[in-house]
Amino acid sequence: MAKGFVSITVERCKGCGFCVEFCPTHVLALSSAYNSKGYHAPHIVSAEKCSGCDLCGMYCPDFAIFGARYAR
Amino acid sequence: MNETTLEVPYEIPVDAHNPVEPFLRMDRMPHIWCPGCGIGTTVNCFTRALLDSKADLDKVAIVSGIGCTGRVAGYASLDSFHTTHGRAIPFATGLKLANPELQVVVYSGDGDLFAIGGNHFIHAARRNMDLKVICVNNLTYAMTGGQTAPTTPSHVISATSPYGVFEPAFNLVALAEAAGASYVARWTTYHVKQLARSMEEVLKKKGFCFIEVLSPCPTLYQRRNKMGDGLDTMKFYKQASKVRHGAPTSECALTKSGEIVVGKFVDRDRPGYFELLNAQMTETLGERYAEPEVVCGNC
Numbered sequence: 001m002a003k004g005f006v007s008i009t010v011e012r013c014k015g016c017g018f019c020v021e022f023c024p025t026h027v028l029a030l031s032s033a034y035n036s037k038g039y040h041a042p043h044i045v046s047a048e049k050c051s052g053c054d055l056c057g058m059y060c061p062d063f064a065i066f067g068a069r070y071a072r
Numbered sequence: 073m074n075e076t077t078l079e080v081p082y083e084i085p086v087d088a089h090n091p092v093e094p095f096l097r098m099d100r101m102p103h104i105w106c107p108g109c110g111i112g113t114t115v116n117c118f119t120r121a122l123l124d125s126k127a128d129l130d131k132v133a134i135v136s137g138i139g140c141t142g143r144v145a146g147y148a149s150l151d152s153f154h155t156t157h158g159r160a161i162p163f164a165t166g167l168k169l170a171n172p173e174l175q176v177v178v179y180s181g182d183g184d185l186f187a188i189g190g191n192h193f194i195h196a197a198r199r200n201m202d203l204k205v206i207c208v209n210n211l212t213y214a215m216t217g218g219q220t221a222p223t224t225p226s227h228v229i230s231a232t233s234p235y236g237v238f239e240p241a242f243n244l245v246a247l248a249e250a251a252g253a254s255y256v257a258r259w260t261t262y263h264v265k266q267l268a269r270s271m272e273e274v275l276k277k278k279g280f281c282f283i284e285v286l287s288p289c290p291t292l293y294q295r296r297n298k299m300g301d302g303l304d305t306m307k308f309y310k311q312a313s314k315v316r317h318g319a320p321t322s323e324c325a326l327t328k329s330g331e332i333v334v335g336k337f338v339d340r341d342r343p344g345y346f347e348l349l350n351a352q353m354t355e356t357l358g359e360r361y362a363e364p365e366v367v368c369g370n371c
Binding site: 037039060 | 083084085088089090091092093096101102103105106107108109110111112113115116117120264265268301302303306307
């Protein structure tokens with residue numbers, strides 16, 4: 001089971017791809033779907049790998065994604 | 073309900089929220105910054121630093137000048153002040169003098185702090201005024217259309233230099249050290265963890281502190297110079313930057329595509345403005361001198 005999770009606010013995303021590039025465990029990929037502004041938001045491809053480190057949240061210039069660890 | 077919550081293959085706790093949100097005016101989102109711009113990333117680091125330093129948010133004030141980075145004051149849900157062009161440091165100095173209890177953070181861009189406001193910067197550093205200056209350096213005047221700024225490196229194409237910049241650029245970290253800053257560091261938007269830690273250190277340090285953050289400007293700087301988008305610049309930062317703590321700042325000048333020296337260059341203790349003021353006045357006036365009283369309503 002994954003240690004953490006990521007939450008994405010698709011409508012706020014501008015598709016810069018920082019989170020996809022710098023995710024240390026490669027949880028994300030840019031989706032082929034568009035949001036209402038016409039950007040490709042990321043989607044989760046391997047949820048089980050997420051460590052909840054929140055590096056995606058620190059990189060995201062649009063405050064559209066964050067990660068956290070599950071409370072144990 | 074947006075489509076993400078439907079797609080997510082696992083459960084997100086109901087009380088989970090983005091750690092940035094309590095520090096921002098979320099009703100203003102989405103912000104005006106371009107896709108791939110790094111200013112939002114620096115804001116993330118700043119909010120993490122505020123969280124980790126456990127600063128009293130009622131006693132933190134953000135002052136910004138004009139420019140893309142100047143918008144940070146408008147988005148931060150703290151006491152914030154969006155000032156006239158170049159005058160963020162004078163306004164911040166006034167704020168600090170009127171209420172020394174405040175933690176005053178100047179958050180502005182390179183054009184604002186070093187072109188029109190360059191004079192104020194060096195004098196605040198000389199006085200060792202207790203301000204924390206965070207300069208997001210995108211190497212150009214972004215909001216007005218990508219003109220040559222004092223920080224634009226040589227050979228770069230800009231709106232006002234279609235055949236390449238020939239003027240030597242400022243080396244901001246060397247300038248800050250020479251002017252007398254107590255703390256000087258440089259990071260890029262790639263170094264989020266280090267930047268957040270540096271900002272946290274600065275929030276705990278007395279005196280004039282300066283952090284330069286290199287940030288991509290895909291719309292105006294990278295596009296004219298065929299440097300790709302924001303992500304390409306982040307990869308460039310990753311590959312070209314070298315951490316050298318304590319490196320002599322004179323050797324840390326930025327070039328168009330050369331090595332980027334990052335790290336904490338200066339961390340020293342100098343007497344601050346208030347200490348010097350009180351010492352001098354006590355010496356000359358003796359008992360006739362009383363330390364200035366802070367009168368500021370309910371603060």
